[in-house]
Amino acid sequence: MVGLPARGKTYIAKKLTRYLNWIGINTRVFNVGEYRRQATEAYKSHDFFRADNTQAMAIRSKCALDALEDMCKWLENYGEVAVYDATNTTFERRKLIYNVVCERFGFKLFFVESYCDDPKIIEANIREVKVNSPDYKDMNKDDALLDFVHRIEHYKACYQPLDEVQEKQFSFMKIFNTGHKVVVHRHEGHIQSRVVYYLMNIHIMPRSIYLTRHGESILNLQGRIGGDADLSERGREYAVALAKFIKNQNIPRLRVWTSQLKRTIQTAAGIDAPQERWKALNEIDAGICEEMTYEEIQQKFPQEFAARDQDKFHYRYPRGESYEDLVARLEPVIMELERQENVLVVAHQAVLRCLLAYFLDKNSEELPYLRVPLHTIVKLTPMAYGCEVEKFDVPIAAVDTHRDKPSIPGTLEEKFKTQEND
Known part of the structure; x- marks a missing residue:
C-alpha cells in the first residue's frame, strides 16, 4: 500500500x-x-x-x-x-x-x-x-x-x-x-x-445489503434438497411479511435480486422495487441427489454422503456442484454487490452461506456450516473495517433445514430421519 x-x-x-x-x-x-x-x-x-x-x-x-x-x-x-x-x-x-x-x-x-x-x-x-x-x-x-x-x-x-x-x-x-x-x-x-x-468496483458510499432465503417451500416440508418447488402456505405468508418489512424499512433506491427459481421469485413478488433474476443465485446443484432427502442419499449413496461430511467445501455432487464451485459462480455477484447501493438478495441456503462468508470473513471450513434459517432477514451494513450485522426473525414457523457437521462422517441426525414423514 x-x-x-x-x-x-x-x-x-x-x-x-x-x-x-x-x-x-x-x-x-x-x-x-x-x-x-x-x-x-x-x-x-x-x-x-x-x-x-x-x-x-x-x-x-x-x-x-x-x-x-x-x-x-x-x-x-x-x-x-x-x-x-x-x-x-x-x-x-x-x-x-x-x-x-x-x-x-x-x-x-x-x-x-x-x-x-x-x-x-x-x-x-x-x-x-x-x-x-x-x-x-x-x-x-x-x-x-x-x-x-x-x-x-x-x-x-x-x-x-x-x-x-x-x-x-x-x-x-x-x-x-x-x-x-x-x-x-x-x-x-x-x-x-x-x-x-x-x-475498481468497491466504493465507500453508505448502504445496506439485506439477505434472506426464500419462504418455506413444498420440498422443504418434505425434507428434500434442490428442485424448483413452489412455496408452502407458510412460505407464502413469509412473502407477505417480507414485503411489509421492506416497505417499513423505507430503503432508498432499493434493488431486489432473486435467483431464477420459482420459490425466490414468489417470495419477492410483493416487494415494490426493481427486480433482477440472477442465474448465478440459483441454489447449489446437487446433481444426482436433486430432490432427494438426506436419508435417501445416505441409503442410496452412502460413500458420497460420508465423503461430503469429510470435506463439505470441496466435495462435488456427482454431476453437480461443490461449495468451491459455487464461490466461483458467485464472484460476479459479489463484484456487482460492491458496486451497488442498497440491495435485497432473495436466494438459497448454500448461496447465502457463500455471500455471508465473504462479508463476514469466514474461512472455507466455516462457510458450509453457517446458519441461514428460513424466514429470517440479515441486514449487513459495511463499516470501516468490517460489517455490522442485524438479524430479524419473522414470527412465521418453518422447518429447520440446517445440518451440523457430524462427529462421525456419514451419520444423520434424527430430525432428518423423521422429517420426511411429518
Whole structure:
C-alpha cells in the first residue's frame, strides 16, 4: 500500500485480503502500525512522526523492516499474497521494498496507492476510524483529531506519490478519491488483474445489503434438497411479511435480486422495487441427489454422503456442484454487490452461506456450516473495517433445514430421519 494517513489504505488492505481469501487465495495483511505499537511505549503525540525525530525514525524504520521480513518469510512458507499495509510515501522506501521483495526473495510486487485530496473524505475517515485507533485510547476525540491532523502534515512534508517516470519499472495502480479515477501502470499476471478489477468496483458510499432465503417451500416440508418447488402456505405468508418489512424499512433506491427459481421469485413478488433474476443465485446443484432427502442419499449413496461430511467445501455432487464451485459462480455477484447501493438478495441456503462468508470473513471450513434459517432477514451494513450485522426473525414457523457437521462422517441426525414423514 502507498498513501498518506487517513486515505483508506487499511480499509482497502482488509477488504482486498477478505476477497482474495474468499476466492481461495491464501492472503494476509502485515500492518506496520501494529509493529510500531508493539515496539514502543504508549503513544504520546504527533512529534513521534516528525522527520527530525531521529530516535523515533530509527524505531519506525526497524518496524517497517521487521514487518517486511516477516511478510516475506510467511510468503515463503505458507502464503500466496501478502498485503504490506504502511504509508510507503517516499521513492527511497519503495525502492527498499522492491529490493527486499523482488531482488532478494524473488516475489512479484504490486503497489496500490490511495490518493485523496477531498477534505470531506479525509475528515470523515479521521473521525470514523483514526480517532478510535489504539494510539488515542487515552485521549479525547477533539485532541485526537487535532493530533492526527498534525501527524498527516509530517507525512506530507516528505510525500512522493507513485511516479510513472521515476518508478516506471514498478507495477502499480493509483486510486484517486476513493475511485473517482483509477490509473493502472504495468500490471502483470492473473492475480494483479483480479486485484485491479476488484479495487475498481468497491466504493465507500453508505448502504445496506439485506439477505434472506426464500419462504418455506413444498420440498422443504418434505425434507428434500434442490428442485424448483413452489412455496408452502407458510412460505407464502413469509412473502407477505417480507414485503411489509421492506416497505417499513423505507430503503432508498432499493434493488431486489432473486435467483431464477420459482420459490425466490414468489417470495419477492410483493416487494415494490426493481427486480433482477440472477442465474448465478440459483441454489447449489446437487446433481444426482436433486430432490432427494438426506436419508435417501445416505441409503442410496452412502460413500458420497460420508465423503461430503469429510470435506463439505470441496466435495462435488456427482454431476453437480461443490461449495468451491459455487464461490466461483458467485464472484460476479459479489463484484456487482460492491458496486451497488442498497440491495435485497432473495436466494438459497448454500448461496447465502457463500455471500455471508465473504462479508463476514469466514474461512472455507466455516462457510458450509453457517446458519441461514428460513424466514429470517440479515441486514449487513459495511463499516470501516468490517460489517455490522442485524438479524430479524419473522414470527412465521418453518422447518429447520440446517445440518451440523457430524462427529462421525456419514451419520444423520434424527430430525432428518423423521422429517420426511411429518
